[in-house]
Amino acid sequence: MSDVDGGVPVGSYSKIELKNFSIAFNLEDQDDIPNIRNVKYKSSSDHLCCAICQQPFIQPLTTVCGHTFCKECIYEFLKVQHQRSSRSRTNGSDDEEEDSGRLIGSCPLDRTPLDSSKINELFPTPLIISNLVDELEVYCLNYERGCEWTGCRWELDHHVLSDCGYTGVACHGYRTVDSVDKEENEGEETKKQTDICKMLVERRFLEEPRSKTVGDGDRDQEEYECIHKVYECTLCQARITKIEEGKHLQSSCPYNYTKCKLCFNDMIPMMNLAKHEENCGKAGHLKCPAHEIGCDWVGNSDTSLEIHLQNNNCQLSKLLPYMKNLNNKIDDLSKENSLLHRQINKILNSIISGKVTNLGYHEPMEEINRFSSELSSIENQDKLLFLNCELNRLKFELDDKILPFVNRETTARSDRESILNGLVNDNFMMKDDLNLQRALVNSLRKQLQFMLFKRNSPPGLQSGGLGGGMGGPIRSSVSFAEPESVEFFDIPSSSNSEEKLNLKL
Amino acid sequence: MHTFHKRILKEFKRLQKNPLPGITIKPSETDPNDLSVFVFDITLPPDSDGVLHSIYRSDIYQLRIKITDDYPVDSPEVQFLNSHPGSKIPLHPHIYSNGHICLDLLGSGWTPACSMESILLSIQSMLSTNELAERPPDDQAYVRTAPLNPKKTTFDYHDDNV
Ligand SMILES: [Zn+2]
Ligand SMILES: [Zn+2]
Ligand SMILES: [Zn+2]
Ligand SMILES: [Zn+2]
Ligand SMILES: [Zn+2]
Ligand SMILES: [Zn+2]
Ligand SMILES: [Zn+2]
Numbered sequence: 001m002s003d004v005d006g007g008v009p010v011g012s013y014s015k016i017e018l019k020n021f022s023i024a025f026n027l028e029d030q031d032d033i034p035n036i037r038n039v040k041y042k043s044s045s046d047h048l049c050c051a052i053c054q055q056p057f058i059q060p061l062t063t064v065c066g067h068t069f070c071k072e073c074i075y076e077f078l079k080v081q082h083q084r085s086s087r088s089r090t091n092g093s094d095d096e097e098e099d100s101g102r103l104i105g106s107c108p109l110d111r112t113p114l115d116s117s118k119i120n121e122l123f124p125t126p127l128i129i130s131n132l133v134d135e136l137e138v139y140c141l142n143y144e145r146g147c148e149w150t151g152c153r154w155e156l157d158h159h160v161l162s163d164c165g166y167t168g169v170a171c172h173g174y175r176t177v178d179s180v181d182k183e184e185n186e187g188e189e190t191k192k193q194t195d196i197c198k199m200l201v202e203r204r205f206l207e208e209p210r211s212k213t214v215g216d217g218d219r220d221q222e223e224y225e226c227i228h229k230v231y232e233c234t235l236c237q238a239r240i241t242k243i244e245e246g247k248h249l250q251s252s253c254p255y256n257y258t259k260c261k262l263c264f265n266d267m268i269p270m271m272n273l274a275k276h277e278e279n280c281g282k283a284g285h286l287k288c289p290a291h292e293i294g295c296d297w298v299g300n301s302d303t304s305l306e307i308h309l310q311n312n313n314c315q316l317s318k319l320l321p322y323m324k325n326l327n328n329k330i331d332d333l334s335k336e337n338s339l340l341h342r343q344i345n346k347i348l349n350s351i352i353s354g355k356v357t358n359l360g361y362h363e364p365m366e367e368i369n370r371f372s373s374e375l376s377s378i379e380n381q382d383k384l385l386f387l388n389c390e391l392n393r394l395k396f397e398l399d400d401k402i403l404p405f406v407n408r409e410t411t412a413r414s415d416r417e418s419i420l421n422g423l424v425n426d427n428f429m430m431k432d433d434l435n436l437q438r439a440l441v442n443s444l445r446k447q448l449q450f451m452l453f454k455r456n457s458p459p460g461l462q463s464g465g466l467g468g469g470m471g472g473p474i475r476s477s478v479s480f481a482e483p484e485s486v487e488f489f490d491i492p493s494s495s496n497s498e499e500k501l502n503l504k505l
Numbered sequence: 506m507h508t509f510h511k512r513i514l515k516e517f518k519r520l521q522k523n524p525l526p527g528i529t530i531k532p533s534e535t536d537p538n539d540l541s542v543f544v545f546d547i548t549l550p551p552d553s554d555g556v557l558h559s560i561y562r563s564d565i566y567q568l569r570i571k572i573t574d575d576y577p578v579d580s581p582e583v584q585f586l587n588s589h590p591g592s593k594i595p596l597h598p599h600i601y602s603n604g605h606i607c608l609d610l611l612g613s614g615w616t617p618a619c620s621m622e623s624i625l626l627s628i629q630s631m632l633s634t635n636e637l638a639e640r641p642p643d644d645q646a647y648v649r650t651a652p653l654n655p656k657k658t659t660f661d662y663h664d665d666n667v
Binding site for chain 2: 023052111
């Protein structure tokens with residue numbers, strides 16, 4: 001990349017394009033979501049690979065025959081199968097099915113018939129598996145642009161959306177362009193006009209302090225100059241832009257001098273420093289091993305270094321192992337801290353979207369109600385216990401983890417306050433959600449008791465309660481929010497079993 | 506970029522690294538940045554006794570696999586080539602003289618769990634088990650009306666025992 005763009009005059013705007021690689025991510029629209037399909041894995045396991053894409057599962061679904069595929073892959077496959085079979089069937093007449101999104105096909109591995117609308121034929125893979133794939137280590141989508149981030153796959157979204165400096169975003173800086181306004185001012189010379197730059201740049205260039213434009217005062221937003229503006233390097237007069245500045249100073253500006261720490265020559269261009277230091281080192285110039293923590297000692301032979309290290313001449317070198325240890329610990333802790341931070345956010349998000357409370361199933365609560373109603377009562381009881389545990393765990397999480405976190409953060413930094421307010425609000429929302437879930441559990445418990453009762457009741461009574469029994473409680477479980485309320489069972493019904501149930505409750 | 510780019514790349518690398526006996530991928534015909542067309546040279550490996558019993562002897566045939574946008578959800582487009590000087594279409598009751606192949610794996614028998622490797626192996630075995638040096642009975646008629654893309658033809662799969 002040549003940064004000295006000879007043909008471009010100072011004050012004009014460079015057309016330097018953002019480098020696009022096959023999987024690099026650009027946030028052009030607020031709704032752009034990173035595609036993790038082609039992410040590069042640091043570690044992967046063949047057991048966790050989908051037979052269709054041959055990559056680790058993404059949002060895995062398991063079939064009734066026990067095979068697991070990515071959600072997107074199996075749906076794509078069922079769609080093609082479905083289209084093919086509906087084409088070969090009598091033309092038309094199946095529009096209804098198309099609309100409902102119901103796909104009928106078979107498992108790609110053993111041709112077991114599958115109906116995507118049946119939750120027991122195609123269902124979310126147990127959390128333990130989806131967690132395993134979510135925790136695989138991946139590289140940043142922007143690694144080809146130079147991002148060195150690696151992390152768990154589930155962290156990737158957050159990284160490229162809000163942290164990664166290499167994500168492409170619109171410059172949105174103000175430009176001043178010449179325009180000749182002929183119609184109004186005949187014959188008048190060029191007039192200045194402002195324009196907003198829409199070109200994409202890596203986010204890190206926008207994070208550096210930018211010069212504010214001298215505003216006319218009538219613009220409301222904060223304004224920044226377009227970072228594509230060409231100016232002259234103050235040192236060598238090469239024409240560069242903000243985008244190229246860092247690289248220019250580092251590796252091609254001949255007058256960006258720096259001082260060699262070994263020989264104290266202060267006329268070394270930065271671009272030659274590495275080479276110079278290498279030569280300096282070969283010439284016998286040595287640094288103290290503790291130079292990283294501040295020892296300025298340099299010498300020109302091994303013996304002088306030995307003398308420096310002996311006899312308590314260098315206190316700092318004694319601290320070196322300790323400091324290194326400490327640094328590692330700090331690194332680990334800050335890593336863990338940011339991980340926990342994001343995990344809390346993830347939990348919050350999941351709670352808000354109702355994913356965690358649903359036993360890890362991604363379906364809304366009503367779906368599970370429907371699902372469990374198809375199972376036998378004993379399984380139902382297990383589910384109920386689990387749901388209770390889940391509720392308690394969530395309560396614990398709310399009280400012990402998130403609230404202190406919120407409090408601590410409030411005192412820590414004031415510029416975070418808006419986010420925290422959001423968190424607190426979310427908290428309330430979650431509490432509401434929790435109450436709703438609690439109500440649902442209660443209603444589920446009642447249904448269960450009802451079903452148990454029904455099963456244990458004599459056959460004659462059972463047949464009486466069947467109609468209202470199976471359909472009724474399940475259908476109204478959502479509106480049935482107050483656990484203490486038993487009104488529901490008072491709906492006009494002569495059924496014997498329901499009356500008995502009423503007494504039992 | 507293809508939705509399943511990484512899978513195709515994986516298959517390509519595998520075929521390059523661990524070539525199947527008698528099958529070589531022609532890298533000159535394959536653009537590693539594109540990965541939509543693969544050309545293979547197919548010969549029959551000798552039997553266990555080291556002798557080649559096949560009617561095809563040691564002839565080399567060229568097979569082209571075109572990856573469609575729907576791959577691997579849908580099968581790729583596969584045919585023998587005779588465009589290169591010296592390359593011919595193998596004589597086989599399921600292979601038409603324009604290079605189209607009647608094989609259920611390339612149509613309704615395809616599943617995404619199959620791969621280019623499974624196609625190559627089943628075509629190779631189709632040749633090695635064949636003893637009839639003849640074209641399909643409807644060859645003349647088919648070739649006259651056949652579409653360029655063999656996937657556009659709905660074959661009636663002949664019985665698989667041939
Ligand atoms: Zn299966
Ligand atoms: Zn997949
Ligand atoms: Zn990154
Ligand atoms: Zn700009
Ligand atoms: Zn310069
Ligand atoms: Zn030096
Ligand atoms: Zn020292």
